[in-house]
Amino acid sequence: MTELSSNWKRLSTAISSNTTRKRKEASKERNKNKSIASARIHTNKKVSKDNINGNESSHSKLLSKKTSPKIIQKKVTDILQKAASEKPANSQSSELAAKPTSLIARALWDFDRGITVEDIHNVVLSKQPSASTPRKKDIGKYVALDCEFVGVGPEGTESALARVSFVNFYGHVIYDRFVRPREKVTDWRTWVSGVTAQHMTDAISFDEAQKEASKILETRILIGHAVHHDLDSLFLSHPRFQIRDTSKFGPFRAISNGRTPSLKKLIKHFLKMDIQDGSHSSVEDAQATMLLYRLHRDTFEKSIRSTTAK
Incomplete structure (x- = not known):
């Protein structure tokens, strides 16, 4: 048990x-x-x-x-x-919003003569740019000019030249130099000009910039936006029949009720792009101006011929 x-x-x-x-x-x-x-x-x-x-x-x-x-x-x-x-269905609007200035430069480079808004909208930045040729890097017959300015004087309200940029017909940068103002800078205006005191380290003198700009302009067609301001800042003149000013072009002024339209407004109206968000770049503004001219080149030239014939 x-x-x-x-x-x-x-x-x-x-x-x-x-x-x-x-x-x-x-x-x-x-x-x-x-x-x-x-x-x-x-x-x-x-x-x-x-x-x-x-x-x-x-x-x-x-x-x-x-x-x-x-x-x-x-x-x-x-x-x-x-x-x-890959290029999704809405890539056109996203690319235009993302890098407008890159699209502008790319469109100028990729297309030889005729160019349309559709051409610009069809640019795909992920693809390789068209092959470079010596002709596309030459100065050529057409140049676009834009300048940046800084403030001088007691209140910084007077303007002095601080950067000069030229691009050719294809948007290629043929000249881009910072310039030492002859007066003391009292306002760098960096928020709009993009110029700082550091840029003056390698800047050239005003006389040198004037001489080089004059050489580039000689016998060439000049494209610019309110370009007389840029010429005045360089103390240079240019024959009227060789100037294509986008601020004075009739079809462009029509969108501002006959007043002078800003470059930003023109690009927004005709290309549905936003530029100059923040500080400006004289290179990008020159490229934008050249693109506007090339888009309306035939009408531009017809207008010039009718004006000079009077």
Whole structure:
């Protein structure tokens, strides 16, 4: 009887131990399942968020895999490169909003003679630019000029030349130099001119800038916006029949009820682009002016011929 009782105790202990072990295993399994479910919910939330943003689940899949940081980085880079090389349906508006000045420079470079608004809107910055030729880098017959100014005088209200930029027919920069004002600068106007005191380190003298600008202008067609201000700042003149001023062109003035339109307004009206957000760049403004001229070149030239014939 004593032996039976002893055996029963051992059996009870074994059963109890086995039950405890199974409970622990079941508890671990439940915790594991909860972790998996939580991870799935977290991943699904990321996928849903990406789908809302139009990015599908590409990078959510990357993050859910146990891959090394280097592999993840490589896959992310591959996805970004693929996206950059593709042109989605709304790429026209996004590219125009993203880098208008780059589009302007690219359109000038890619198209030889005739150019339309549609040509500009079809420019894809991710593609390689058209091949360079010596002709596209030469000064050529047509040049666009723009200058930047700083403030001089007691209140900084007077203007002094601080930068001179020329681009050719294809938007290629043929001259771009900072100029040391002859007077003491009292207002750099950096917020609009983009010029700082540091730019004066390698700046040239006014006399040198005047001489070089005069040489570039000789016998050439000059395109500019209110270009008489730029010429006056250089103390230079240019034959009237060789000037194409976008601020005086009839069809351009029509959008401002006969008043002088700003370059920014012209680009916005005809190209649906925004330029001069922040400080100006005389190179970019010269390119924008050249593009306006090339878009309306035939009408421009007809207007000049009718004016000079009188």
